[in-house]
Amino acid sequence: MVLISGTMLFATLLMGYAVYRTSAPTWPPAGTLPVKLVFPLLSTVSILLSSFFMHKVRTEFEDLKKAKLNLDTTLVLGFLFMGLQTLFWSELRNSGLLVGSGIFSSILYGFTWIHAAHVVMGLLSLLWLRFVLKVETRNLDVKVLNVEKFWHFLGIIWSIMFLTLFIL
């Protein structure tokens, strides 16, 4: 029961790895309009900040109040990330880059969708943790650690995606 999230982490890690493997053989898009970087950049900031607060949940764990506050901040930033992603998608659509317009947009949409789906799972496990913080104390450190790992993992994947998809 307790270690589910720990295992989830594993599965997803490999999943993410796999997604990147698939990206390798087909890159350079020919003559695509440059994508506006505002929203991806803000997304990056928010998810990295949230990772920082998630880290603090564990390191400042002794004080339950503080832990809750840190967790709440993580949650807010996580939701902010999702909001920014949505804005990013609608901006893409408005600038005429539709899902079906070639491999470049396929990758943009496809990968951000897959990542977003994982963020949703991450948010769910954060909410679960928030709930658990209230009622339970057994093995709490393990649960926090596992959710934290998973959340960092999402941040790392996003950073890699940001670097490879938008910057390079």
Next chain:
Amino acid sequence: MSGGYNEIHPEPTTFWSKYIISFDHKVIAKQFLWYGIFFLGLGGLMALLIRWTLAYPGVPVPVIGSILFPNSAGVVPPDTYAMLFTMHGTIMIFYAITPILIGAFGNYCIPLMIGARDMAFPMLNMLSFWFAFLSGAVLLASFGLPLGAAAGGWTSYPTLSTLVGQPGLGQTLWSLAIFLFGVSSTMGAVNYVTTVITLRAPGMGYFDMPLTIWGLWLTAILNAIFVPVLCAGVILLMLDRVFGTTFFLAGASATSGSGDPVLFQHVFWIFGHPEVYILILPAWGIVSDLLSFFSRKPAFGAKATALSMTAVTILSTLVYGHHMFTTQMSPLLTQSFMTLTMTISIPSAIFFANWLGTIWKGSIRFDSPMLFSLGVVFVFGLGGLTGLHLGTVTTDLYLHDTYFVVGHFHYTMAASVLLGGFAGIYFWFPKMFGRMMNELMAKIHFWGTMIGLNGVFFGMLMVGYGGMHRRIYNPFIYESLQRLIPINTFITTSAIVMGAFQIIFVINFLYSLKKGPKAPNNPWDVGTLEWTIPSPPVHHNYDVIPVVKCGPHEFGNPNLTTGRDFQYQTEDLVKA
């Protein structure tokens, strides 16, 4: 991580928690076993329909034809034929072999043979089965669609599998089913790996594990790494089909770059080649153990066997390109993949020689599990040899996509794993269900299967060598293939014979389940841990966690004073 997880869980009391959403690895194993046997039957039936079409194209299928294909007067229509071979492959690989070998034996044997009370994550285990169940349900549902189920081959290459090649929901549901299956497998695999690492009984080093566990463990490692690759592939395929992305559509848009159908082949085989070893490794492990158990001799070079299985595991990740020699890769790449492929033969030959070394001069007991194990030695030896023809670029250019390939993988994969699976079922049935199976029926089943199987698969090698392509509806419209009609008829006859003998197995299985004589704790005189406890084991397996003092294959030691010719793993090793 697992501290305290080897505790005794309270026994479930309601029907629901005992048999349906059970956390008990033994119950989950049986769930997987039933699931696998059901799909094995379904896949087998499809195989017979395929074979009928290839031997008697245009002739109505006897008995069931008019029910299944009323619109074509009982003849298998061409599009249905494509659907049949696609679903046959998919079902056999993912829904029959995987659940039986990995789901059932993995779940049953790992905790029992390493002296644990359950898996490391029992709940994950339960979820793994129910995801598999959901996946199977989705797959079965796709048969009911107006345009039928997927028909792009079990490999589902684009463009056959894109909306261009296949409109309709079938292929989409196929992808969804495979994705769910992948989630299930990954959950199972992570569980197995963790269990083997953390829950071995005190005193059990890695080389004290039975080779069965080695096989299952290596399989789980490959599963955990490569199944997600397939998942990624089918997700992209689903995005292409449902949301209009163009990952695998060539030339979809001239302005912004196009997708690449061959990309899918890369993704598929990065997964696909490890997958074939995922399927065979448990069977290798089981056979390595059983050969020793029934020769009453220590497994010859057991350590070398374990290590060469590990070597195969590692190498299997590096050879996938040999499935794609004909996709215009550069000669440098084909040569490298060819060399790496050939390198696999070395460790394979090592453990194969060890098998022979194990039975050499043994006092062999020809019980049914042993017969099936010897069968594996034979068919795997033969099938392995055909791999060399395909692994060599020059010969593969001719043989690729012929029935020779079909024969090759049926010998190595289908036949070996099927026989290995039967060996395992006959061997562990007493432990699982507490009753013995009927030996005579088992032996008849063995010989019938063995004869039918070789007729089918050797015939496939022959027609393939003769130039017959795979996946064609009616080979005999080509003049050059008409001389192969008699062999094709022979293959089909053999297939029917083989199918008929499986009925004996089903009868034996069901009858023994209810009426078989009660099994003693250790019917086969074997020293591994699961035989030290009652058949079937109690809910928490071991009242006291055993302490392991010697390896799994201690047979025929003349200094034994117990009156047995073997010793249990819990006994101090007697010096020979």
